[in-house]
Amino acid sequence: MIFCTGCVSFIKDSIMSVTFHKNCIAMKKTFVILTTLCLSNMLFAQESYNPLSVRPVHPSDIMYQKTVTRAMDLREKQNEPLFSRNREITALLMDGVINGIIKAYENDSLKTHVSVSDFLKKLTGPNTISTEDTVDLFLEYGSDWKQIIAAMPVDQYAARDLYQLEIKECILFDKQRSALYYDIQTITVFIPADHPMNTRGIQIPVASFSYKEVAEKLFQDNPKAIWYNTQNDRENKNLADAFDLRLFSSYIIKVSNPKDAYLTDIYSDQQKAIMASSWAASTLMEYEHNLWEF
Structure with a gap:
């Protein structure tokens, strides 16, 4: 053709x-x-990092991780630098909530936000008016007796009354950097069980805080956020640096487990629970030692 x-x-x-x-x-x-893959990778990278970490590590780089809860008594000698007069860490947290610098939460899950008014209510002491006092007020003031009670001054917990804290942290090994990190997640403040105003006789949670938010918004560049060096005033440190350097005393009360149980729940005997706390600390220390041994 x-x-x-x-x-x-x-x-x-x-x-x-x-x-x-x-x-x-x-x-x-x-x-x-290619665009879809790039966007997916970007979203994956953003969502995978722990939002509560001060120095986040990508999950693919984490070889080992345990979540540990520690109890801290600010009256202990080693913790006195965190609780110096007029610079108490609890005073900073209270002022931070009241001034709207940081947020307070119901518990360390950080899901339920606590308003400033509710936060202040939790710091209000119990009503110590007896039944007899109530009857007397009713006989004297009639139907206005409730208003008289409401107008009466009430006791409030001050910063130095709140000397019991809990710290929840992730202990993780970053295989990319070959380093073990203590990544503090939350700080929880309690009304002590042995405080004279606490008529319930049990530890009562006041609020929990995101440590990352506290460190970035409350500790940094704050002249009151001081870890007081008892030996040398020239060596005072910022509280964020003090926590990074582990300049505090605490003991383990919970290690992550399927039942989310505290050591006191697992070991009904208090002495056994104390021994379990020491054993948990030794186990974590031994694991860290073995990382460098092999």
């Missing part, structure tokens, strides 16, 4: 046009796929 020159030229142009169109479609598909 013989085609004229014009027909041959038309066929060639048509083939080139179809080929170009196919290439454009293929390029568009490739571009869409």
Whole structure:
């Protein structure tokens, strides 16, 4: 079959046009796929990091991790630098909530926010008016007796009354950097069980705080956020640095487990629970030692 020159030229142009169109479609598909992959990787990278970490480590780099809860008594000698007069860490936390610098939460899950008014209510002491006092007020003031009680001054817990804390942290090994990190997640403040105003006789939680938020918004560049060096005033440190350097005393009360149980729940005997706390600390220390041994 013989085609004229014009027909041959038309066929060639048509083939080139179809080929170009196919290439454009293929390029568009490739571009869409690459864009989708890039966006997915970006979203994965953003969502995978722990939002509560001061120095987050990507999950793919974490070889080992345990969540530990520690109890801290600010009256202990080693913790006195955190509880110096007029610079108590609890005073900083209270002022931070009242002034809207940091948020307070119901517990260390950090899911339920506590308003400033509710926070202040938790710091209000119990009503010590007896039944007899109530009767006397009713006989004297009649139906206005409730208003009289409401107008009476009530005791409030001060910063130095709140000397029991809990710290929840992740202990993790970063295989990328070959380093073990103590990544503090939350700080919880309690009304002590042995406080004279605490008529319930049990430890009562006041509020929990995101340590990352506290460190970044409350500790940094704050002249009152001081770890007081008892030996040398020139060596006072910022509280964020003091926590990074582990300049505090505490003991383990819970290690992550399927039942989310405290050591006192697992070991009904208090002496056994204390021994279990020491054993848990020794186990973590031994694990860290073995990382460098092998």
